[in-house]
Amino acid sequence: MSNWCDATPVEILLVEDNPGDVRLAEEALKETHVNSRLSVVCDGVEAMQFLRREGRFASAARPDLILLDLNLPRKDGREVLIEIKADAALRRIPVVVLTTSQAPEDVAHSYDSHANCYITKPVDFEQFIQIVKSIERFWLTTVRLPSEA
Numbered sequence: 001m002s003n004w005c006d007a008t009p010v011e012i013l014l015v016e017d018n019p020g021d022v023r024l025a026e027e028a029l030k031e032t033h034v035n036s037r038l039s040v041v042c043d044g045v046e047a048m049q050f051l052r053r054e055g056r057f058a059s060a061a062r063p064d065l066i067l068l069d070l071n072l073p074r075k076d077g078r079e080v081l082i083e084i085k086a087d088a089a090l091r092r093i094p095v096v097v098l099t100t101s102q103a104p105e106d107v108a109h110s111y112d113s114h115a116n117c118y119i120t121k122p123v124d125f126e127q128f129i130q131i132v133k134s135i136e137r138f139w140l141t142t143v144r145l146p147s148e149a
Contacts, residue, residue, distance in 0.1 A: 009037040013063035028132030044075025070099040085114040
């Protein structure tokens with residue numbers, strides 16, 4: 001379990017192509033009490049390169065938590081989620097789908113693909129901050145995350 005006094009930061013990978021949402025997530029995480037480090041990639045191809053430590057991501061830290069948008073360029077989040085959960089080296093990393101989609105088929109597909117939870121992004125700034133803080137409270141302070149396999 002992580003808490004505010006841990007010396008090692010919790011590694012979070014945000015897979016998001018909207019610069020505004022990236023800024024909101026960064027601001028929300030600054031307001032939390034968890035020692036965390038946020039890495040950001042803007043499409044599904046980069047997400048998989050990051051997770052597999054390929055190319056310019058060779059020295060990337062393994063994330064403790066992935067925040068994944070579904071609507072991404074080059075490779076969408078649905079495909080990324082399937083790849084993550086099919087990879088024995090990555091499947092234990094919790095994936096929080098954080099997207100604008102409210103489509104029931106996206107919710108069902110995400111859970112069928114073994115997402116750990118599905119959250120629809122609010123459009124209001126303060127609500128977005130509260131969502132990120134609630135993710136932080138639950139995933140980074142309440143639950144016990146698996147260590148690297």
